[in-house]
Amino acid sequence: DDSVSSIGSRDFYVRYIESAVIKANNQHTQSSSARCICLSQENNMNILHDLLTARNACETKPFQSIHESNAALLNLVDTLQYRCDSSAREQLELQHLVSQLSASSSGENSNGKKGNAASKAEARMRDKIEKLQEQLNQKLRAEIETSAAALKTATELSQLKDHASAQEATIANLRDVNNRDENTITNLTTQLAEAQNHSRLAEKQYNGLKDMIRTLQDENDELKQTNAQLVERVVSEKEKMVDEINKMNDMVETLQKEVDMLRTLHKQEAQRKEGLDLVGNQRSHIGAGGGSSDRRFGATGVFLPTTPKHVIQAHPIEATSVRYDGTGLDLIATGSSDSTVKVWDTNNGQVKATLRGGSGHPMLGVDLSGGLVVGCGADKTCRVWNIRTQRMIHQLAGHSTKVTCVRLLNNEKGVITGSADRSIKVWDISRSTYKQTTTFRHSSTSNCMDVSLDSLTVFSGHMDGGIRLWDVRSGKRVLDVLSMHEGGVTSVQCHPMNGNQILTNGRDSVLRVVDVRTCTAVQSLGHEDFRTAFNYSSCGISPDGAYALAGSGTTGEVFVWGLTDGKVKKKLKAHNVGVGGVAWGRGGSNGQQVATVDRNGVLMLWA
Known part of the structure; x- marks a missing residue:
């Protein structure tokens, strides 16, 4: 019974794996057929070929690990099936031997010594059969555990491959980033070299300007000295002019007083003449x-x-x-x-x-x-x-x-x-x-x-x-x-x-x-x-x-x-x-x- 149940569970597990693989293949086939129908509607075989090539390159990677796991499981199933068939044949042979021994033992019950010997032989055979059955069950359990471990290992291997693919994609992206960074570094290095050239040129110009400024400062100092000398001369000349102007002002005041006296006399004479002639002269002009x-x-x-x-x-x-x-x-x-x-x-x-x-x-x-x-x-x-x-x-x-x-x-x-x-x-x-x-x-x-x-x-x-x-x-x-x-x-x-x-x-x-x-x-x-x-x-x-x-x-x-x-x-x-x-x-x-x-x-x- 244990052997039958073990064989049944093994068959169920194999059928479950086969159905999962078939279902995945069907889904893959359905998606592929749908894409082909769409592409056939576009009537462009070149585009269809390119799309299929691109799809195959993109979609086969996730199923590669499943396909490899499926192949390993199929090999394991074939091996287990072969072992099961061998165990079944051995069991049938043992059962046939047991039946023969039972028949021979029943015919020889009359003979006491022979009956006892047959019973002992049958008992030994039964013990041997039980031991073989137990060994078979242990082998089946070990094989099932091995299959489960292999499946788990295949799953982990698939995950590791996916992770490796992701790592490869990340590495590719990092390489692109690294290339861009290297280009940026190259550009920055070029700009730095240009900036250093400009800096050296500016430093040369700055040194030239410093020399020019020193020259201008020297000229300015000379001009300041000349200006100070001129100011001293101007002040001296101005003081002399002020003295002369003061003398002239005193002279002008003296002359002004004389002029005022003459003006007063002139005004008095003019007023006297105006008083005598104003009315007659004016009216004669108006009347004219x-x-x-x-x-x-x-x-x-x-x-x-x-x-x-x-x-x-x-x-x-x-x-x-x-x-x-x-x-x-x-x-x-x-x-x-x-x-x-x-x-x-x-x-x-x-x-x-x-x-x-x-x-x-x-x-x-x-x-x-x-x-x-x-x-x-x-x-x-x-x-x-x-x-x-x-x-x-x-x-x-x-x-x-x-x-x-x-x-x-x-x-x-x-x-x-x-x-x-x-x-x-x-x-x-x-x-x-x-x-x-x-x-x-x-x-x-x-x-x-x-x-x-x-x-x-x-x-x-x-x-x-x-x-x-x-x-x-x-x-x-x-x-x-x-x-x-x-x-x-x-x-x-x-x-x-x-x-x-x-x-x-x-x-x-x-x-x-x-x-x-x-x-x-x-x-x-x-x-x-x-x-x-x-x-x-x-x-x-x-x-x-x-x-x-x-x-x-x-x-x-x-x-x-x-x-x-x-x-x-x-x-x-x-x-x-x-x-x-x-x-x-x-x-x-x-x-x-x-x-x-x-x-x-x-x-x-x-x-």
Whole structure:
């Protein structure tokens, strides 16, 4: 029975292994047939061959170990089957022998001795059969255990082969990574070599630059020594010049006192003559009307201008201001956006001096008196020149923005400047070194200013349309006339005959005569063709206080109003573009009194 059960279990185990192998082969066959059907549908045998080759290469590896295990198991099964058949035949022979012995023993029961001998022989045979059966069972069990161990070994071998395949794939990947790393190392080595070459080149350049720097430092040291020597020489020369200038200033002061005395005498004589001849000369010219064509240029007394006697291209671009000499000399100064101030002789219209300011910065205001010219501009400074030498003797710096207007005090020892930084400054220029003495602060940009005849009061016009009066001695604001013009005030002129009145021009295109005692306008002057187009548009008043003058910034016409009735007395048409600057002087030895400048830089001297 044990042998039969052992044989049955062995057969079952063999059939189980065969069925598993057949099932795996069937699945493999089914997947292969499905792939073949798909490929046959594509009608491309070359692609089918390539796919089968690739599939065979990829899919046979996992089944290789199974196939080898299956072959080993089949060999083992054949061996076991052979042994089983041999054991079965031996068992049949033994059973046949046992049956023969049993038959012989039954026939010989009558014979006691022979029966006993047969029984003993049968017993020995049975023992021998049992021992053989037991040995057979042990062999079968050993063979089954050996088969199980072989199967386990085959499985482990398959796993090891799979692991070896995975290790080979990993090794291949690592080889690829190693190759890439070697390529990277090669590239990095090349880059390192290039970087080292660049570094060596940079080091050479650096050494060259160090040598150059040392050379430049040596040159710089030499230049510093030379500069120190030059500075010492300049300081020494400057000290000598200061001593000479101080001596010259003392001499100038002495001469100035003499000149002041002569001017006083000259003014007294002129006032006496004006008092005798003013009314007759003026009214005779007015009554003559257009019959002034034969009048001599430079006629004495106050007269209405009619004809431009000198038309001068004073500047290449717009002229911003014009001003007569305050001491009655035959000189006039013009300022322009070309950064220059020019002084002209009113006798012949020739330029006497060309004075240059800050390069690229327009000149916004000029004044001249007693041999000095001042000009202010957008470079935040004011310059003072000597007309005779045409040299700048002072450059007044202290404003933070452009300087819009400037006036010389009557003694030529002081300058007053107004700026867009909302301050008015008084400067002392009586010595070789200027100094700032007074600063007036206010709330609006100063566009224009004028100084009273005694140089003690400053009248300023502002962008807010107001007029302010300042005391030069105390540095305080004396009066504030608000909103005299709807726009900004562009010009302020003191009345030459009435110290309580001033003439103003504003962006509202109206001229007003203002009484500073009542802070009211006693006269307003205008015309439908008159336009104040610029912040620097000026106005003028005749020396006798009877007429006012201003130019239109659009048409170029120059208007003359009578201050008695406020009517237009003259419209002078000679400029082709807008007029911004006008001046009505006292007239020097030739009597020329009216000058105008326009946006094209043209200066006209009228007679």
